[in-house]
Amino acid sequence: MIITIILIGLLIILFLVFTNFYPSFGGNSTKKQQLVYEQSNQFNNGKFRNTSPVPKDLSFTETLSLAYKFFTTKVPNGRPKVDLKAQKIDSINIADYVGQARMIWFGHSSFLLQIEGKNILIDPMFGKVPAPHPLLGENRFNKEFPLEIKKLPQIDAVIYSHDHYDHLDYESVLKIKNKTRHFYTPLGVGNHLQAWGIPDAKITEMDWWQEAKFETLKLVCTPAQHFSGRNINNSQSTLWSSWVITSENENIYFSGDSGYAPHFKEIGEKYGPFDLALLECGQYNQMWSDIHMMPEETAKAGIDVKAKKIMPIHWAGFKLALHDWKDPIMRVKAKADELNIEVIAPQIGQEIMVKDTITTYPNWWKDL
Structure with a gap:
């Protein structure tokens, strides 16, 4: 019994040391900052x-039950049969690009946007595992990226939607922080960046509906229906958001993570129509449908924001739910056909021209 008590005590100490000192957990807001957030x-x-009053606060028993179901449920075809292949793009092609606005998908919800001579990263998560430590999660579906991260050119701006591990990754930040001019985040997320060595002067935190001018671009931090937290003691301590990116000729919407809610129509009325809407479509379940859209809702959200075409994101990256990995794309395309809204589904690394109306994309996932 004494040995058992000692072992339990050591495990508790290790857990506390890990959660309090391991750097990937990021930073926390000060009381002074919270006074600002109260506005x-x-x-x-x-x-x-x-x-809306979501998500529901789960009891300890409910949390354990949900975790047990997630980790013990066998999901047929939950991952691709083989690693997803990314189309490669040359670093010179990226560095010297001066054409019309285009995007390169790195999988899940990560993009490089090249617009008006600027390079912008959106939710750049380049890690293998969406967790605080590599041993605490499953590897991503694609081992390789369209371009080695170290070969990325200077990044003019990075935009983050929220602080979850599949969107904000510690190791990725370390790889890009010295080549990035500025970071834009919802309220509170900048604390993580500061904890990882990024100066406060290079971070702009924004509330919903706030607009910022970044040279020739307008960036708008817009609502989402989600939640936040990177540690057991800091849930809901940072804000989550979607984003509008507007140039003189293009208008782009990025949903971040969100359940289906009236904010999509509000955004569409205020800032639409959009040439391209990047809309969350994956890692869903009826048990948490208030914070992640079902695929049919993704298509409806495209109508709400007045998108000329939509691209499903938050799929083909990680297994974070209990559905077939191809379920998101098949269901959203079926609903989009019914609603008569265009869906594009490029392969990882494939060039996406923001205003393109001609390119067709094959069903590259079909036999995987």
Whole structure:
């Protein structure tokens, strides 16, 4: 019994040391910062909130039950049969690009946007595992990227939607921070970046509906219905968002992670129509449908934001739910056909011209 007590004590100490000192957990807001956050309509009683009272606060028993189901349920075809292949793009092609606005998908929700001579990364998650430590999660579906991260050119701006590990990755930040001019985040997320060595002067935190001018571009931090947290003691301590990116000739919407809610119509009315809407479509389940859209809702969201075409994202990257990995793309395409809205589904690394209306994309996932 004494040995058992000692072992349990050591495990508790190791857990506390890990969660308090391991760098990937990031930083926390100070009381002074929280006084500033209180000016936000989304911040109440020390936490950020959705407009609707979601997600539900789970009890300890409910949390354990959900975790047990997730880790013990066998998911047929939950991963591709082989690693997804990325189309390669030459670093010179990226560095010297001066054409019309285009995007390169790195899988999941990560993009390089080249627009008006600027390079912008959106939710750049280049890690193998969406977790605080490589041993705590499954590897991503693609081992290789369209371009080695070290070969990326200077990055003018990085935009983050929220602080979850499949969007904000510690090792990825270390790889890009010295070649990035500026970072844009929802309220509170900048604390993680500061903890990882990025100067406060290079970080702009924004609340919902706030607009920022970045040279010739307009960036708008817009609502989402989701949640946040990187540690057991800091849930809802940072804000989550979607983003509008507008140039003189292009208008792009990036949903981040979100359940289906009225904010899509609000954004469409205020900032639409959009040449391209990048909309979350994956890692869903009826048990958490208030914070992740079902594929049919993704197509509806495309109508709501007044998108000329939509691209499903948040799929083909990681197994974070209990559905077939191809289920998102097949269901959203079926609903989009019904609603008569165009869906594009490029392969990882394939060039996406923002205003293109001609290119067709094969069903590259069909036999995987």
